[in-house]
Amino acid sequence: MSVLVVIPARFASSRYPGKPLAALRGAGGLSRSLIERSWRAAIAVRGVDKVVVATDDDRIREACAAFGAEVVMTSAECANGTERCAEAYRHLRGTQDIVVNLQGDAPLTPPWFIEALVSALQADPAAEIATPVLRCDGRALQGLVEDRRAGRVGGTTAVFGASGQALYFSKEVIPYTGRDYAPDAETPVFHHVGVYAYRPDALAAYPGWPVGPLERLEGLEQLRFLENGRHVKCVEVRAEGRQFWELNNPEDVPRIEAMMAEMGME
Template identity: 75%
Template sequence: MSFLIVIPARFASTRYPGKPLVDLTGATGKTMSLIERSWRAALEVAGNPRVVVATDDDRIKDAAEAFGAEVVMTSTECANGTERCAEAFDKLGGGFDVVVNLQGDAPLTPAWFVEDLVEGLRNDAVAEVATPVLRCEGEMLTALLADRRAGRVGGTTAVFGYDRKALYFSKEVIPYTGKNYADDEPTPVFHHVGVYAYRPSALAAYPRWDSGPLEQLEGLEQLRFLERERPVLCVEVEARGRQFWELNNPEDVPRIEAMLAEMGLE
């Protein structure tokens, strides 16, 4: 399957303005912007995908082109990354079997997350969208719960049925469990990884749908598919010793830098 990776990036983030251009220092002391690290993560994906940055901001465009990325300029009216991916795909003239949305705030996304995601969509004739989920160990669950107690959104969680089709996504920690877990103990909570693979037909339909109340309340773009009863496949991925966290708040910068250092990533 031919596939396109789009990295949507906007400057005017509600929670963290200018986030794509925030610098992150790695294990060797080298500093790169968030958008460059996300782009480099995309280049590691097998299958020879075309990789583009989609933005509506000249500052991001200039920065991305300076480190060698292909950039597609999109409208300021895009409500979220999925709408931006749809516009970028259309501007590029289509021609891909799958479009991957690798959100620009996930520089720690391992290549195999995307590879497993594309393979999962390939093997499921029903799903129109696929997204990765990562089973939380106790340490990650504790961090998610701590963020919510502090009033921060530290990540999104997902619940799904026996067929692996999503039932719901939330910025709250779901499902509820009152048990205390050891740091390395598997839990029943799944961290949603902010990557999506779409079939072109689903991606083309998405901008034509109005956002529903659940999407508006949670601020989660993937809920538009569920509210339209479009199946979203949850593909469980394995960490393989890699730590994963998204950059949602300024407080996440030192957390991600510590992970880069611990994993020895440049």
């Protein structure tokens, strides 16, 4: 199957304006923007035919051109990354079998996460969308809980059935556990990694659906698929020694830089 990776990026984030251009220092002190680090994560994925950045902002376009990324300009009216991916695919007149949405705030995404999504869609013809989930250890779960206690919108959690079909996604920590865990202990909570692989028909249908009450309440774009009865497959992935966190708030910059330093990422 041929694969297109789209990295949606917008400047006017309500929580963190200018986030794609935020600088992140690697282990050797080298500073690169968030969008460049996300692009580098995308081009490291095996089996990808094309990688583009989709944006509505000339500042992001110019920054991407400076490090060699292909850019597709999209409308400022796109409500979220999925809508921006759909528009980019239309503009490109894409013929790929799978479109991957690697959101521009996830530079620590290992390539095998995306490779697992492509394999999952190849293996399960019923699945229309695939997205990775990462089982939290006690340290990761504590980070999610602390964010919520502090009123920060941190990572998203997911619950799914025995076949992997998604039941729900939330910015709250679900399921309720009622206990503490040792830092290295496995927990029943899964951190949803904000990456999606779509079949083109499902992606094309998405912008035509109205925003439902769950998407509106949670602010999670993937809930629109669930609210319209689409089959979203959660694919459990392994960190394999890598740490993972999205850049949601300015407070996440030192956290991600510390993770990069610990993993030796330049």
